[in-house]
Amino acid sequence: MSDESREYPAVNSTKAKTKSFAAALNYEAVDMRQGWPQAARDACRQIWDLMHASPLENVDEAGKEVESRFDDLINALVEQRDGLVGASQLDSDIRELQQLKRDVLENWPWSSLELPPVNVEMLNASMAAFAAGEKGQRIEVLIRQLSSEIAFEKRRTG
Amino acid sequence: MPHVLVMPLVSQALGEILPRGPLLTVLNRMYDQLENHYERYRTRRYSARPDDYFDYILYFANEQGEWSTFRFTIDDKQAQGYLIVAAVSYCKGKARPG
Numbered sequence: 168m169s170d171e172s173r174e175y176p177a178v179n180s181t182k183a184k185t186k187s188f189a190a191a192l193n194y195e196a197v198d199m200r201q202g203w204p205q206a207a208r209d210a211c212r213q214i215w216d217l218m219h220a221s222p223l224e225n226v227d228e229a230g231k232e233v234e235s236r237f238d239d240l241i242n243a244l245v246e247q248r249d250g251l252v253g254a255s256q257l258d259s260d261i262r263e264l265q266q267l268k269r270d271v272l273e274n275w276p277w278s279s280l281e282l283p284p285v286n287v288e289m290l291n292a293s294m295a296a297f298a299a300g301e302k303g304q305r306i307e308v309l310i311r312q313l314s315s316e317i318a319f320e321k322r323r324t325g
Numbered sequence: 326m327p328h329v330l331v332m333p334l335v336s337q338a339l340g341e342i343l344p345r346g347p348l349l350t351v352l353n354r355m356y357d358q359l360e361n362h363y364e365r366y367r368t369r370r371y372s373a374r375p376d377d378y379f380d381y382i383l384y385f386a387n388e389q390g391e392w393s394t395f396r397f398t399i400d401d402k403q404a405q406g407y408l409i410v411a412a413v414s415y416c417k418g419k420a421r422p423g
Contacts, residue, residue: 218386222354226384276384276392283396283416285371290398290412293332297409303330306356306410313349
């Protein structure tokens, strides 16, 4: 297990999810050719649900895993198509999977991409306020307040 | 273990970007990571003012599967034992290649 995995439980969860994604996109699924595009979409949905549940400091490994599994499946489909007569259905399947891969990975936030610029105006204003006596709020206090608001809202709306 | 202080401009900006549920998720992640794993993140210094600030980056997917990138600028020199979250910048969707 990597250092990162030991320290970030969510990374382990991400790996588990990407493994289930891989399971959904294995060769047997291709061989059956029954509902695999939907299975692939469902697997993607699971990954998004996990990412939504837990923000992460780095998602490169998960992205590479997803990319690799898409490539494996597309290659398997291409091989199968080329070995069959009258396998035109596979063409549309392959195109659909290629499009799904583009959709998933197009906006993936690889760590090699440029970060948003530092908000210098906010930075200077915050530090000026700190120097003037504004000490901010402990993050755990913010969390408690927000949790209370959410719980109140849930009770109110039933 | 350092304590994390969030400046009002930051909490205000986050409140304008995120609904309450996702905001709680982001704050909980920051709380856990910065208080327990500060040493891991402090080495990523803000290049314009490396003596004072480090960058803490979070990637977050919304329910529609759209990514957001948050860049927090955090002071770890002003007050011993405290991390002051002084600024946040944010981009949604595709970022430009670096």
